[in-house]
């Protein structure tokens with residue numbers, strides 16, 4: 001940890017801060033509070049250092065008492081050197097309406113109509129535990145009782161900084177927040193490359209890289225109920241030259257917010273780049289009442305000098321330790337029925353499917369959409385949404401009978417819900433016409449034949465909570481929920497918010513989080529999948545409450561190589577649900593091998609499989625269970641990118657470097673195309689490793705040259721192994737288990 005107690009005491013003796021509480025020790029937590037309440041004149045030389053084990057963000061207080069960003073980069077060896085860094089050109093959290101003529105981080109209109117903010121340093125608090133250092137910097141407007149608090153949580157060993165702000169209105173009247181970024185970061189490099197991800201339904205997470213010019217570029221969304229679809233709330237920003245997997249200086253960033261987001265990259269004439277991250281302020285001027293505080297969502301970033309691979313490993317370990325519900329706990333393999341049956345099922349059929357799940361040795365059966373609605377049975381997506389009683393024709397004995405039957409077969413049972421939505425053909429719609437988001441004086445606008453409920457209304461939020469709580473109370477053995485959200489907000493107007501419509505986007509997401517908070521207070525560890533008509537809710541705002549997410553409705557495994565590859569930069573494998581389905585014409589082995597690099601599940605007609613296919617799949621599930629600790633919690637090394645050639649390869653290595661799993665996929669390989677050896681990464685050069693192909697059909701000889709041989713980590717990492725000897729067949733794959741052996 002960078003700041004020691006003696007360093008802080010030094011700051012006090014230098015007389016630059018007034019110490020309010022000299023030093024508090026609470027258990028193993030150390031807290032410092034440093035304040036400038038005795039007006040300090042002249043530049044404060046003592047910098048504010050927010051450091052992780054390998055990176056540092058340095059701020060300082062200028063002569064005008066504003067806070068500037070001096071540095072963002074590698075952690076310096078000598079902590080005294082931070083004080084030598086000149087004051088940065090730009091403030092750490094630039095305000096609108098004052099001198100700066102680029103985009104501000106925050107813009108406020110005061111109750112008297114004054115559209116400006118001038119933020120000056122008041123005090124800072126540092127709370128330190130072994131793994132986390134929390135720095136809180138309080139700022140206050142020079143003339144108005146508006147305060148802004150900057151938060152920086154520095155996760156030491158993960159090299160991740162989580163940053164957000166709190167804006168408090170201490171005026172007598174309401175103020176309007178026009179912009180309210182979570183983070184503003186400044187960079188000074190020769191050039192910048194931005195890697196971002198775009199897509200649509202069933203084609204999520206397509207990677208693109210662009211060089212930034214002397215202009216502004218925004219990556220944003222305006223979808224209301226979700227963050228992701230056309231653009232994903234994640235990016236890499238490479239400095240000076242494009243980074244690759246192992247080299248290059250960059251940050252990887254993501255916003256923990258399940259609603260409209262905005263990342264803005266603006267470069268000035270001197271090549272200074274400001275990156276502003278936060279909620280999209282589009283149509284969202286926020287009304288902040290007197291005495292109220294607005295807390296922005298967290299922007300999470302990591303700085304790496306060793307390329308994208310290191311950055312994503314940092315994010316993965318942060319996510320498992322802090323960002324995802326039960327990130328270090330096991331996950332359940334499952335059989336889902338959506339692809340296999342859609343809404344066409346009944347109790348007998350489902351109970352039969354339980355046996356199929358058992359045949360594949362899966363842990364859980366997940367019943368998808370179509371199990372509810374009586375006046376308007378949910379037999380397709382036009383009816384019944386909102387009426388969460390089991391359909392009496394399909395399920396005469398209710399959900400509880402299914403839970404009982406599954407439990408009797410030693411299988412867990414999970415269920416699909418979409419409680420934020422309603423079909424106009426539903427009893428809920430008939431009973432609560434005032435609970436819908438829809439414009440007055442306009443025709444109702446549907447996506448997938450449904451409307452969004454007005455979650456800003458506490459009664460509606462309570463109803464949504466009750467739907468979940470009722471189901472779980474009635475069925476205490478219910479073991480899993482898939483939470484779906486199949487439309488975005490458009491033509492939206494909240495009857496509840498009345499003349500505060502511009503609060504809707506924000507209030508919807510905040511209300512959703514309050515529902516999740518209530519669910520988690522009562523059911524803290526129930527595994528839940530976050531889904532949104534494919535990959536719409538792929539953000540750490542939601543994942544805090546969920547164990548995994550659905551990345552895309554596109555389960556064609558060729559497409560999934562790219563989709564899962566993209567998500568793997570920012571999310572650990574145990575969160576990326578990947579199901580073996582009948583999409584795509586590839587072999588069952590290829591489909592299985594692709595799903596196995598993520599959180600494995602099945603969504604397939606098992607009764608249409610041959611006995612060999614069932615045996616292969618069961619063995620694959622058993623392999624997965626045996627190796628899941630490495631796949632879920634190991635370090636990920638991406639070895640060959642599908643964006644750079646006709647193959648993809650990646651491997652997971654456990655912390656002790658004793659076990660690794662390598663996945664290799666030949667994609668649309670050209671006639672006579674040849675591939676060289678693949679060099680492995682992350683092994684111990686001193687160790688010997690046995691290399692064995694797994695996931696082969698019984699009786700099929702392995703294509704791996706030298707299958708079963710033992711090679712040194714040194715050899716594997718420097719010479720590598722040839723995984724594509726002989727004729728390379730398109731859309732074939734290999735999974736290789738790598739085990740350290742004693743000499």
Ligand code: DGJ
Nearest residue numbers: 338368369484533534553
């Ligand atoms: C969209 C999801 O992405 C699918 O997996 C499935 O659950 C359907 N909704 C059900 O309506």
